[in-house]
Amino acid sequence: MSQTANTNPLSRRDFIKASAASVAGLGLASRAYAAGSDTIRVGLIGCGGQGTRDLISCVRSSPGVEIVAMGDLFKDHLQQSLAKLKEEVPTAVKVQPDKQFVGFDAHRRVVQCDLDMVLLTAPPHWRAEHFQAAVEAGKHVFMEKPGGVDPVGIRSVIATAEVARQKRLSVVAGTQRRHSKKYRETIRRIHDGQIGEIVAAQVYWNGGDMLGYWQWWDKGNLSDMEWQCRSWPWFTWTSGDHIVEQHVHNLDVVNWALDAHPEQCMGMGGREVRDLGNIYDHFAVEYEYAKGVRVASQCRQINGTTSRIAERIVGTKGYADVDRGVIAGEKPFTYEGPDPDHYVQEMANLIQSIRDGSPINEGKQVAESTMNAIMGRMSAYSGRALKWDWAMKASKLDLRPPKYDWIDLPVRPVAIPGKTPLV
Incomplete structure (x- = not known):
């Protein structure tokens, strides 16, 4: 089935503006977590099978995880993912219709929502752009492997990982071993x-x-x-x-x-x-x-x-x-x-780092691998x-x-x- 929803197409020039933002003037992650009990509000960018499985693992890894926003290039992907989440982790699904985004700019709309952490699970081509947008917005990140598809993208991921370090944001990659x-x-x-x-x-x-x-x-x-x-x-x-x-x-x-x-x-x-x-x-x-x-x-x-x-x-x-x-x-x-389960454990480690205020950052290592x-x-x-x-x-x-x-x-x-x- 063809799905060509009305989107805001991005030009190449829009896409490549600044491979990573300057750390000057960027704020630190603002929300504090105490005793591992506070709610972690999560968004998903890339609603395919792997992203859906990752989000289920995330919810099951720790109490207090809520899914509040989702985005994908295709509406049918998003709706299939949402149905699966409601079946597997129904009490965690808090995604209102106005927080379901479709199109080439869906990632930018997700990271502007009120959330703490975002899962970047779109196909590898988009990793650098999505990672940069998430870190610029001050979100903790889980990003699936690999870190990109070409050297230009890898250099961007490494630069963005450094920005995340400066902002004390946790970054965990899908190299679950x-x-x-x-x-x-x-x-x-x-x-x-x-x-x-x-x-x-x-x-x-x-x-x-x-x-x-x-x-x-x-x-x-x-x-x-x-x-x-x-x-x-x-x-x-x-x-x-x-x-x-x-x-x-x-x-x-x-x-x-x-x-x-x-x-x-x-x-x-x-x-x-x-x-x-x-x-x-x-x-x-x-x-x-x-x-x-x-x-x-x-x-x-x-x-x-x-x-x-x-x-x-x-x-x-x-x-x-x-x-x-x-x-x-x-x-x-x-x-x-x-x-x-390695998929659950990586999410548990990420969420614990957020709650403890002790960021971990795997951005550079997944980029180099x-x-x-x-x-x-x-x-x-x-x-x-x-x-x-x-x-x-x-x-x-x-x-x-x-x-x-x-x-x-x-x-x-x-x-x-x-x-x-x-x-």
Whole structure:
């Protein structure tokens, strides 16, 4: 069904005004919370399946959470999400009709509502713009991974994360492994030297096609823009490709274990069976960190293939399968403690930080882990090796369309290594 509600289209110039606001003259978060008992008023920007699930986890993570505003590009998404919320967490739903916003500017209208915290769960393309708007409005933030789709957006997220730090706003990202007791204990032991000095790592997200989990829309009479936005997982400009949208989880674990980002990478990939959109269905990337540490990365979305979603960190005295909570070698260990739902735990940690007035800020770390993935994609698309400093500081790659409206927007061609330029 086509949904082309009347909105206020934003020009490219409107979109790119100041990648992050100056901290000068910006106020601090104003509301105080005592003894963990006060109400947290929450808004949702991006009412798809993941955003709805995240908001349900948020409500279930802590008492006193109220949903007061919602926004999405499409009215049908918002209404479906609202119906699901009323079914799953009915007493938390306080969203009046005048706090239900649709269109390209819905995020700006949500953050201007009387709320404390906002969930940013629209497709990755919009992360930088939505994050900036939320922090400018003085809201605490949960933002889904990844942190963006191109270097221009990543630089904006890092700048906005610094503004959030100056304003004492909490920012938690959807890299929920960082909030897992099993992962945290295993990484703590790695940092304590239990596997010796790290010399290598291998990370994987090899699984099936996501068709069925995500909806593919037939174009029909939809405008190019609406069709691509509705089918966002299969277009690079909206999703970043699956190495960015999905494999970022595993790459984030490596950065966490090494407490660093890579210095350079070289990758390859392609479309073996995929015929939707313009993204690849497999990648293999080698990342090189300081001291010659090399990380082998694989991700694949092809049905009927062997699945592996894992992170192994290799040291001079053993190795850690972080996803299993297992260390082998001179000091073996197996995590056998509790490991509550990671999605609920990340929300509980965020809300507790707000109530305690002790902000946590994961903005930069998710941006850097996302840049790992973006670098890998850029290398695979172009067939070129590239360095972190160039990608982070010099790359001009910017996947934004010329304007945000229901426009003609030809699909970019599938990348061809050796021909697609490195921008």
